[in-house]
Amino acid sequence: GQTVQNAVQQYRRDRDPKEPFFTFGRCLAHFAVDTDLVYMTTHLKGGSTVFLPFNRGRDGGAGNPDNPDGFRTSYLWDEVWQKDRLLEIIAQYLQVVELEDDRGKKTGERSLIFPRYHQLDAVRRLVAHANGHGSGQHYLIQHSAGSGKSNTIAWLCHQLSGLHDAEDRRVFDSIIVITDRRVLDRQLRRTIRQFEQVRGVVEAITTQKSRNLARM
Template identity: 55%
Template sequence: MTKRIADEIDAHGVVQVLRRGVKERGQRIQLAFFRPTHGLSPELVENYAKNRLLVYRQLHHSESSPHQSLDLMLAVNGIPVATAELKNPFTGQTVEHAKKQYRDPKQRNPADRIFARRALAHFAVDPDVVFMTTRLNGSKTVFLPFNQGSDGPGRKGGKGNPVNPHGHRTAYLWEQVWARDTWLDLLHRYVQEDVPKQGGRSILFPRYHQWDVVERLTLHAAVHGGGQNYLLQHSAGSGKSNSIAWLAHRLADLHSPATRRGSPPAPGSAPTSWCSTKSS
């Protein structure tokens, strides 16, 4: 069965397998359960609670260089979905060293299965800033900022992240984005993966400001209902079209607070923790 799942991921991508499951001998095997749009079905809510999200530390991931290991790998029910390299200025390293590590084929070979066919996003992280890419391409790998902005999300400001009086500036990454409910919702509603028959794949993963604005407007609409006017300011090249598409998709099945117990928490609210942590 493991080989069957791996073959389906290679053929159709991680996103489709997580969302639609795998069919084997006439039976549909569901590999992940996503939060229902309302809480009126106890069975759906119960199944959602059974998902197992794991964080693997120092994962030896490479077929080409078995001695190499990733700082973190995130998995949903055993299926890899993201990787991360963590750097600390106290050891003389910053996020730029994490980017360099991902760009070096001797350390992170793009042909290794976890990069070519498994993980959907790769995060370069230090205590101050976060960058993300969906495709490793050696020295040509492009990283996009995954930050809140110097004055916080939704506020005018510059690049980077605001001072966090309770911890690192980048704590929002694991406290919000990687939080159990938010992460599953991202995989369910946001991430898009195209796996053409001729090989290769393209992945669309929201940047922080895109996810934040869609969630803020969705939560406001859920409380105040339709007919509201919203004015959003986006800079050129920031992904306005995708933000609009994600918002339309979210609003299409929005329920009132009385029935939408399955909705994700508001940005900045207390998250649900990951289930467990493993090292490999």
């Protein structure tokens, strides 16, 4: 039988990215699925199309756990593709961003950001727990290299900044992101600002502006 890799190759070889339906931004995401694994992309580029895993993880590694009630990938249509969840993804996560080089100069290219499963799971869990337990909690999120930690941080920051309790009071007065790496600091700053929907919400605290922390 065919596997997810057959679907990936079909997208790369048999889907013309110049056709209107497959042009950039026309579809929110393209999924390659079999009974065990899920992969996705937001930009078809023929043979150079990059597919990323959209799996839940299995025993601390790649893949998906066994499902006693059906296929390992049934979470895709039972959970992710449900209309309420899709609307949440569109409203809270999807972004078209302009790419920048290492010096922060725009390259003229754009990228459609669609969250991967582990990113959705992490943000949803933390937001739900903070909503139920308030501020002052401690959490640890572990991301492997290249798994999109900057986007996860950005989505989490923006959603926590707008979080209100049952009495419509803000749960957090401000969100402060601290990093000990300069390269990551620049990357995070760009990512969080790209997701900014209201100008002025995000402020970079540099050495010259460190006094601002005392007022936050």
